[in-house]
Amino acid sequence: MRLLEFQAKRLLAEKGISVPKGVLITSPEDLQRVSFPTVLKAQVPVGGRGKAGVIKRLEQAEEASSVVYEMLASTVKGHPVEALMAEEPVEVCTQLYVAYLIDKQVNMPLLMVSSAGGIDIEEVAKRTPERIIKKYIDPAVGVQDYAIRSLAKALEIKDVRAFADLILKICAIFQEKDATLIEINPLALPPNGQVALDAKILLDDKAAYRHQELFDDLEAEQKQLERRTKSRAEELSEKGQINYVPLGGDIGMIADGAGTGMITLDMIHDAGGKPANFCEMGGMANAENMQRTMEVVLSNDHVKVLIISLIGGLTRMDEMAEGIVQYLKDNDQSVPIVIRMCGTKSEAGIPMLRESGVDAYEDLATIVQIAVEKAKEL
Amino acid sequence: MAILIDENTRVLVQGATGSVGSFQTQIMQEYGTKIVAGVTPGKGGRKLHGILIYDLVEEAVQGQQVDAVISFVPARFAKDAAIEVIGSGIRLLVLTAEGIPEQDVLIVLRYAAIKGATVLGPDTPGVISPGxxxxxxxPHTMFMGGPVGIVSKSGSLSYEVGRVLTKNGVGQSTVVGIGGGPIWGLSQEAVLEMFEKDPETEVIVLLGEVGGRQEHDAARFISQYMNKPVIALIVGRTAPEGAQMGHAGAIIEGEEGTAASKIAALEKAGAMIAKSSLDIPELIKKIGA
Incomplete structure (x- = not known):
């Protein structure tokens, strides 16, 4: 889960890391609680906000309303701006970059710092990678004092104790909340102490069960701010926890594995068809999952043909067939369905399908070809 | 020969008495896998398909050789179970669980590195040396013994390719599923190295997908160290940036994660590129293996 900036800063502040005083703004009325000058920042889950022009400093109240209107009506990289933070400006001398994350190349947590913090950090990483200083933290021993002193020295930090305190707090949040990334950029070193001016935090969804209340609260908060109307398919898939990615075409797709799902899409594409979605049920799918998944994918009105691409490993084809047959009993068959079925218990599944008048093929290329042709005819 | 496992491998099943563990244990046993023990806490002393169940791994390894463990322990308990296996000195652990918290996986992999154990997965279908x-x-009927080594992130894609090869009379030495990520124990690169050294393997099929940068590391390894021919199939060419395509690791974040960049890197490294599973038997024929 990617936290919005104000959520990330709240987690930092709870641990005692300084952040600027701020007010969340969802309409111009909220400006009453803001003192000027202030910095308005769009709360969208993407980077590059400064360059996109959705971080603005306002000197006085007069112009504020229209700026807030305008910002709340804007979109950044496909994300409509739903809320703003109005923050007290902080006087900055030095801007640092500080991040703690899991480096998936070497399977270790990594502390990364730079004295070239700010909006150009990605350029810095590309052009002058030596300005980004890295320290791997062995999970067998955790973060030690010398590692922090080494980074402080490289950054020429004077108040080493305050810096160490900050780093230890970041590492503690990382561990306690099952984060996969905590990034403070920039970390301002103004005359009176360190302040996190911007923060990005990713939490590990796979560990949500260890922090259920926190995850539920953060998610509810994000949902409340969401204005974009979701398609029925997206809503159903969220509710049913089904991995569904809309793709805009007219051939619906359901697979029982991620890899076969992706190759099916690639083959549809190569045959000149346009996939409507990606949808994978996962290895533990049963008949009921199949029914619910069909409901999700077929709730998209643009779907002209549905491909079901099954290669049973953990999934049992008799159960998949049962789900398909049940769905067809309960619903009017609105579009042609083309099925590929092989693998575990397919010798039982295929006859079940045939009995209810649905044909199943063994070959992936065959069903792709049939589906693409049918989609073109309709 | 083959890699990782062969007819002499003595196997312990962890989480053997659950519904999946029990069903799969029986199938593995029928296939000929030498299963010598099962472990489920609290179920010690029972028998399952003629296999003795123990409460603890340390009890199961007493007085008998265990070469490998396949774990069907659910994600929430997987860290403890994995550390128990590695701590007992067993050298190969197959972690099937999907959704293990990333920090748990890091600790397991670090401990494995310290103890010299190999971890396959997590979120892997495992490994098969056909026959x-x-x-x-x-689904083992899709595989048969032969000269082609397969390494795949996706389980289902390795079944698909195995099926196509077997149908065309081309057998496999070992089929390795490294898992859906986003953190991997054994990497594509490490498996390529094993296949390069394995005298039974003549051709390698690398099955990759969008997300992460393992395929780039694999490409570097191929160009620098490999003499055997490699055929690569990278799926997810139509995947949009930022969308999760089933696997936790199959998400494009940045240029290196795209199928196009991986295909370009592998092609440059000298791998032959397949557009779909159907191309692979043709390419193998061309090589003359």
Whole structure:
């Protein structure tokens, strides 16, 4: 889960890391609680906000309303701006970059710092990678004092104790909340102490069960701010926890594995068809999952043909067939369905399908070809 | 020979009495895998398909050799169970669980590195050396023995390719599923190195997908160290940036994660590129293996 900036800063502040005083703004009325000058920042889950022009400093109240209107009506990289933070400006001398994350190349947590913090950090990483200083933290021993002193020295930090305190707090949040990334950029070193001016935090969804209340609260908060109307398919898939990615075409797709799902899409594409979605049920799918998944994918009105691409490993084809047959009993068959079925218990599944008048093929290329042709005819 | 497992591998099943563990244990046993023990806390002393169940791994390894473990322990308990296996000195652990918290995986992999154990997964279908041993959940009728080594992130894609090869009379030495990520124990690169050294393997099929940068590391390894021919199939060419395509690791974040960049890197490294599973038997014929 990617936290919005104000959520990330709240987690930092709870641990005692300084952040600027701020007010969340969802309409111009909220400006009453803001003192000027202030910095308005769009709360969208993407980077590059400064360059996109959705971080603005306002000197006085007069112009504020229209700026807030305008910002709340804007979109950044496909994300409509739903809320703003109005923050007290902080006087900055030095801007640092500080991040703690899991480096998936070497399977270790990594502390990364730079004295070239700010909006150009990605350029810095590309052009002058030596300005980004890295320290791997062995999970067998955790973060030690010398590692922090080494980074402080490289950054020429004077108040080493305050810096160490900050780093230890970041590492503690990382561990306690099952984060996969905590990034403070920039970390301002103004005359009176360190302040996190911007923060990005990713939490590990796979560990949500260890922090259920926190995850539920953060998610509810994000949902409340969401204005974009979701398609029925997206809503159903969220509710049913089904991995569904809309793709805009007219051939619906359901697979029982991620890899076969992706190759099916690639083959549809190569045959000149346009996939409507990606949808994978996962290895533990049963008949009921199949029914619910069909409901999700077929709730998209643009779907002209549905491909079901099954290669049973953990999934049992008799159960998949049962789900398909049940769905067809309960619903009017609105579009042609083309099925590929092989693998575990397919010798039982295929006859079940045939009995209810649905044909199943063994070959992936065959069903792709049939589906693409049918989609073109309709 | 083959890699990782063969007809002599002695296997312990962790989480053997659950519904999946029990069903898969029976299938592996029928396939010929030498299963010598099962472990489920609290179920010690029972028998399952003629296999003795123990409460603890340390009890199961007493007085008998255990070479490998396949774990069907659910994600929430997987860290403890994995550390128990590694701590007992067993050298190969197959972690099938999907959704293990990332920090748990890091600790497991670090401990494995310290103890010299190999971890396959997590979120892996396992590994099969057709006709010899199966340590996984593969639909094994799709595979047969032969000279082609397969390494795949996706389980289902390795079944698909295995099926096409077998139908065309081309057998496989070992089929390795490294898992859906986003953190991997054994990497594509490490498996390529094993296949390069394995005298039974003549051609390698690398099955990759969008997300992460393992395929780039694999490409570097191929160009620098490999003499055997490699055929690569990278799926997810139509995947949009930022969308999760089933696997936790199959998400494009940045240029290196795209299928196009991986295909370009592998092609440059000298791998032959397949557009779909159907191209692979043709390419193998061309090589003359």
């Amino acid at each position: 010899k041993c199966k340590l996984g959940v593969h």
